[in-house]
Amino acid sequence: SAVISxxxxxxxxQRGTSLTIQCQVDSQVTMMFWYRQQPGQSLxxxxxxxxxSEATYESGFVIDKFPISRPNLTFSTLTxxxxxxxxxxxxxxxxxxxxxxxxxxxxxxRLTVV
Amino acid sequence: GQNIDxxxxxxxxxxxxxxxxxxxxxxxxxxxxxxxxxxxxAPTFLSYNVLDGLEEKGRFSSFLSRSKGYxxxxxxxxxxxxxxSYLCAVKDSNYQLIWGAGTKLIxxx
Numbered sequence: 001s002a003v004i005s006x007x008x009x010x011x012x013x014q015r016g017t018s019l020t021i022q023c024q025v026d027s028q029v030t031m032m033f034w035y036r037q038q039p040g041q042s043l044x045x046x047x048x049x050x051x052x053s054e055a056t057y058e059s060g061f062v063i064d065k066f067p068i069s070r071p072n073l074t075f076s077t078l079t080x081x082x083x084x085x086x087x088x089x090x091x092x093x094x095x096x097x098x099x100x101x102x103x104x105x106x107x108x109x110r111l112t113v114v
Numbered sequence: 115g116q117n118i119d120x121x122x123x124x125x126x127x128x129x130x131x132x133x134x135x136x137x138x139x140x141x142x143x144x145x146x147x148x149x150x151x152x153x154x155x156a157p158t159f160l161s162y163n164v165l166d167g168l169e170e171k172g173r174f175s176s177f178l179s180r181s182k183g184y185x186x187x188x189x190x191x192x193x194x195x196x197x198x199s200y201l202c203a204v205k206d207s208n209y210q211l212i213w214g215a216g217t218k219l220i221x222x223x
Contacts, residue, residue, distance in 0.1 A: 033211075041215060041216075042201060042213045042214060042215040042216050043157070043201070043213045044213075045210070045211075092156055092157075096209075096211075099144065099205070099209040100144065100145055100164065100205075101162075102147055102159040102162055103147075103159070103203075103211060104159070105156035105157055105158075106156060107155070107156055108154075108155070108156045110154070
């Protein structure tokens, strides 16, 4: 298993500002994933955070809006930049230990932009 | 495109049995996962199927038919705490997880 500490757990932010979400894993993992989950909907992958290289973004998500850092194999951050109310959502980090194993999730960050 | 379908919402009675179905169309298949997600919380892993057949884990069982692109999650002896959303997810040929929209299960006394 993997234990992931994600913070903050929730925040209320003003539009136009930025928020950085942190995820710390209790052991080294190759890939970390960042998801967004809007109310009543399923998980949408934002990007895959690779250690030592730029993150790989999914269609509809760009680095300028969601910059990601991955300084080592146990830590990653996701920044939501220049926020608008449409960015209000739950953001989740996740890790996969191996290709045929389950994904583990941080506790999630509930973001409200006002 | 890749697609996973599951019912939006189901209702069942405490103590009963409920089956949540999931059908998928993905580019490749490297396993199917079921997760439970309580409101406001992160998903937690329930089961994993990569071969055809039934996997049983306590009150929960999961079935897979790869030829039919079909899985179900069976919950027995339902308890009120089982009220949650149940997410079906498939790993595609790139080992990327493709998620269904989730089934909200409502348990009534």
